Structure formats: C-alpha cells, structure tokens
Amino acid sequence: MRQRRFLPNLGLLLAFDAVMRSGSVTAAAAELGLTQSTVSRLIQGLETQLGQALFLRHKKRLVPTQAAARYFADVSGALDLIQRASMSLIANPDGGSLDLAVLPTFGTRWLAPRLPDFLSANPGVSVNLATRFAMFSFETEPFDAMIYFGKGDWPEAAHLKLFDESLTACASPGFLARHPIASAEALHDKLLLQLETRPTAWESWFRGQGAAPPAAINGMWLDQFSMMIQAAISDLGVALLPDYLARIEIAGGRLRPILKPAVPGPGAYWLAWPRSKEGLRPLMAFRDWLSRHVAAGSDRPDP
Structure with a gap:
C-alpha cells in the first residue's frame, strides 16, 4: 500500500518542476498559467508535506538547495514517464x-x-x-x-x-580521382575517418585486407556515422562504414568502395x-x- 505522505499531488510536483526548470517563480507561473503567489504557496505546501526546505529565500528569489536538486532529478524523470505513458495510451488505447x-x-x-x-x-x-x-x-x-x-x-x-558488423572503406569519386588507391598501404598517409565507439575498426579493416595497419592512424574522430558519411562525400577523407550503410551511399553514387568490401568488424x-x-x-x-x-x-x- 502506497503511503500518501510520500506521494505529493501532481499540482505540487508540477509547480516544483516548473520552478526548477525555469529558475524563477515568475517564469514557472507563466508556464503553468497560475499567479506567482499560487506557485509560491504550492512550493510551500510541498515543503510542508516533505518536512524539508527545498529552496532558500533570497531577495524574493528561490534558490534551490542540494536536496532540491536531487529530488528534481527523480521527480522530473517520473513526470516524463507519466507523460510518456499518457501519450501512448491516448494515441493507442488498444494496441x-x-x-x-x-x-x-x-x-x-x-x-x-x-x-x-x-x-x-x-x-x-x-x-x-x-x-x-x-x-x-x-x-x-x-x-x-x-x-x-x-x-x-x-x-x-x-x-x-x-x-555482425562488416566494414567497407569508402571515399567520394572526386577524392579517389585525386588519390587512386591500389593497396591498403596507400591509405597510410590519408585522412581516415573514425567513429568514437569503434576505436579498433580500422585495424580490423586493414587485417581484413591482408595488410598491417599503420603504426599511427592519421585520423579524425566523429561520433555518428551520418557525420562520417557527409564528411566523406565532402572529400574530407576516407570513411569506414558498416556495409549496410556503405551500400546505400555506393548505390546512390555518392561514395565508392575501396578494395575488398564487407570485411568482418569487431x-x-x-x-x-x-x-x-x-x-x-x-x-x-x-x-x-x-x-x-x-x-x-x-x-x-x-x-
């Protein structure tokens, strides 16, 4: 059985959430469509129910305490979850x-x-x-x-x-026209585009070509394949892509494969x-x- 003392009503929590997100009672009141005095009373009501001061009053401003910051992280997540569940139910009540x-x-x-x-x-x-x-x-x-x-x-x-992920090295037609690649070793001095979450991918590709990787890769780190694809299309360097992505760009003529495609990845x-x-x-x-x-x-x- 849930204890109501530890379950403040939604109005109190929404007022607290709005003040924490907006940084002021005035902004929170405007967001909620309430008066400033009403928001202040709601905050006081929450503090009374919890038996904890959540804000310090300083020159008509509410300054969150450390306890308020911790409480906000949990309350905000819970409100997001309730909102997501309600949206899902309204949009799709049966399925x-x-x-x-x-x-x-x-x-x-x-x-x-x-x-x-x-x-x-x-x-x-x-x-x-x-x-x-x-x-x-x-x-x-x-x-x-x-x-x-x-x-x-x-x-x-x-x-x-x-x-399993398989890897295909790709570059733009213009890049390859200026830098023909006849062997894996020819990539040692080229700018190799790398994904942050695949730090050993180029090593796997070189070994898949039957070649040793360079001692130090001349690379640029990116955090998404979409960025890597665009960088390669813009002639910045050589992309190492999962084969399912490489095929799309190759079919569209935006990139061309280099040497053996679809080598095993890590x-x-x-x-x-x-x-x-x-x-x-x-x-x-x-x-x-x-x-x-x-x-x-x-x-x-x-x-």
Missing part, C-alpha cells in the same frame, strides 16, 4: 506501444525504412524512438528495449543478435530488453519481427 532506444544512424538508415512493414503486420501497436549511444539502466530509463552495437553483454537483459548489433518485460506484447512482436528479418538477410539492403 499498446513500444518505447525503443536506438543508435541514431542505425535508426534512420536501417530501422526506419523497415518499420512500416512491422506496423502493417501489427495494427494498433505504436513505436516510439529515441536515440542513445551508450548503455543505460532499464530501471531508470523509460525504455522497453534498446538496439545497440557491442558484444551481447547488456547487464541483466535478454538479447537477440541481429547481425562487433555486432543486438536487441536487448529487461527480462521483466518478457510478456509485453508489442515487445515480443517486435522481437519476433526482427528475428524474421535477420533470418531473411535483411541487414543487406538492395542497392
């Missing part, structure tokens, strides 16, 4: 929803073109996407699953392997989900749909 975290370029270039097929096969189910680069705790983030790159080691989660793509959500219908439908696509070789889009 359920799937809140999915995904790598940004994978989400836009691989997953998004295939989602209409999933939604068509699962009427009433909605999918909400948000980007994440690194692992997080499913206990503190409002996601049902995550598609990530790695080694299938998400803590305390169930996994479905999608496909990791794979995975779907991970908390075991506590094994019975969630939209999640299980999505997992089964992904499994069928993987079995059919859907990681290789047609040029």
